[in-house]
Amino acid sequence: MTSPSAAAPDTRPLGTAEAPVPPRRGAEFEGTVTVRSRQTVSDGVVSLELAPSSGDGEAEAEPLPPWQPGAHIDVVLPTGVARQYSLCGPLDAAGHSARWRIAVLREPDGRGGSQWIHDHVQEGDELRVRGPRNNFPLRPAARYLFVGGGIGITPLLPMIAEAEAAGAEWSLLYGGRTHGSMAFLPELAGYGERVSVRPQDQYGLLDLAGFLGDPDPSALVYCCGPAGLIDAVEAYCATWPSGSLNVERFAAAAVPGPAEGAAAEQPIEVELRASGMTVTVPPELSVLKAVEEAGVPVLSSCEEGICGSCETPVLDGEVDHRDSLLTEDERAANDTMLICVSRARGGRLVLDL
Template sequence: MTPVPRREAAFDGTLVVLSRQDVADGVVSMELGTRSGEPMPSWQPGAHIDVVLPTGVTRQYSLCGPLDRAGNTARWRIAVLREPDGRGGSQWIHDHVQEGGELRVRGPRNNFPLRPATRYLFVGGGIGITPLLPMLAEAEAAGAEWSLLYGGRTRASMAFVPELEGYGERVTVRPQDRYGLLDLAGFLGGPAPSTLVYCCGPAGLIDAVEAHCATWPAGALNVERFAAAAGQQSAGTEEEQPIEVELRASGMTLTVPPELSVLNAVGQAGIPVLSSCEEGICGSCETAVLEGEVDHRDSLLTEDERAANDTMLICVSRARGGRLVLDL
C-alpha cells in the first residue's frame, strides 16, 4: 500500500495583525501578514489556518479574504466569533489581540475544497459564512450559476452582510428574529444535474441540510463542521477495547488503552504529531494507514476516503480489527 502524504503546513511562523475590525456583534475580522509585506503561501477557497495562542490553545479559522488569480496574497483575513461558552480561545483573541500585535499561525490546510460545477447552492449559518466567502468569488469568476442563503440570529450578528449584498439578488439574507428558520426546502429544492451544495454553520443547520439532501447523488453535498457530529464515539466508552498500533517509521509498537486516543498514546511515546481540535473535525492529525482496518469516528473524511482505508484522524478514530500500522 502506498502511504498517503501527510498534510504538512505550508507556513508555520509569526504574523502581524495588519488590521482589526468589528464586522458584527461579537465578530471581529483580522488581516494577518508579514511585516515586510511579502506574499503568503497560496491557498484556495475552503482553506483554514491554525492560530496557536500563547495560552497553549490552538484554533482553526477559515481564510475569508480576497484571493487573487495566482492564488497568492500578502494578507490573510480571518473572522473570529466570541464564544462565551467555548474553551477560551476566541475570548482571548477578542480581548488581547490588537492591530500591530502578533499571532503564531500554521497552514493553510484545505479540508473543504470547492469542486468544479456549473451550479452551486451555498448555505451559511452565522460565522459559517467565512469559508463560503471566497467560494462565492471563485464561482463568480468561473462564470458558474450560484446563490447563497445566509442565516443568523439577528442581522446585527451576521458578519459581512454589506460585502455580500454587493452580489445582488443571488444572496438571500434571512436573520431568524425576522424570518424564523431558514426555508431550506424552498432554497435547495430537489437534486439537479451538475449542482453542488456547500454548507457551513451550526450543527443543527448542517444536520437539517444533510437530511434534506439525503437522497441526492453522492458527493453533491459538502459540509464543514465547527463541532463533532452528534453520536461520534470517542475513547473511554465502556465497550472500548485496547488496540495495538505499530508506528512503522519509528520502529515501535504501542498498546493504546480504552481511555486514550491514538493521538495521546503516540504523543506520550514521544512521537510529535501536528494536532489541534482533537474532535475529528480539523484534519491536523491526519495520518497514513499502512495496514489494518480503521474504525472511523471523525466528522471530516468523505465516505470515499473512509472506504479507501489509507488515512485516519488519530485523535478520535481507532482500529476495527484491534491492530493498525501507521506511517509514523
C-alpha cells in the same frame, strides 16, 4: 471541520475544462504573522487581517503561501493550543493574497480561544499560525447553492467570489440570529438578489425547501454553520445525487458507536513504524495521546476529528473511523486516519509515525 461527501460528476468546470481541484489537506507554512487590521464586522465578530512578519522589522518578509477557497489556518495561542479559522479574504487568479483575513466569533461557552483573541489581540500584535489546510475545496459545477449560518459565512465568501469570477450560476441563503449578528453584509450586498439574508428574529428558520428546490444533478450545495443547520441541510439533500452536498462543521458530528468487529473498548496495539516502537493504547486514551506520551511529536489541534491536523498514514490494520472529516471513499481506502478519535477494528494498527 468536515469534508465533502463522495465526489460528484464534474458537470461544468469552474473556469476551464482542466480546472484542478485544490488539494484537500497539507499545511504549507508555520510561523509568525502580524495583525495589520482589526475590525468589528458584526455583533461578537472581529475580522483580523494578517501579513507576513519579517522578524527583525527591516528585512522584507516572505510572502504568504497561496490558498484556495475553503482553506483554513490554525492560530496557535500562547498556551500552545490551536484554533482553526477559515480564510475569507480576496484572492487573485493564482490563489495569492498579500494578507490573510480571518473572522473570529466570540464564544462565551467555548474553550477560551475566541475569547482570548477578542480580549488580547490588537493591531500590530504578532500571532503564530500554520497552514493553510483545505478540507472544504470548491469543486467544479454548473451551479452552486451556498447555505451559510452565522460565522459559517466565512469559508463561503471566497467561494462566492471565485464562482462569480468564473461566471458560474450561484445563489446564497445566509441566516443568523439577528441582522446585527451577521458578518460581512456590506460585502455581500454588492451581489444583489443572488444573496438572500434571512435573520431568524425576522424570518424564522431558513426555508431550505424554497431555496434548494428539487434535486439538481448539475448543482453542488455548500453549507457551513451550526450543527442544527448542517443536519437539516443533510436531511433535505438525502435524495440528491451522491456528492452533491459539501459541508464544513465547526463541531464534531455525533460520534458513532464501535464499528462491527471494532476493538474500541479494548486496548489496541499501535506500531509506529518510522519511530521503531510499539505502544499499547488503553480504552480511555486516544491513539493521539498514547503516541504523544510515547514521545513521538504529532501535529494536532481540535482533537475532535474535524480539522485534519493529526491525519496519519496507515500502513497496516483496519481502521474504525470515528471522525467527521474523511469521505466514505477515503475511509474505504483504509490508508489514513485521524488518530485523535479513530481506533482499530482489530487489535493492531501500523502507522507511518
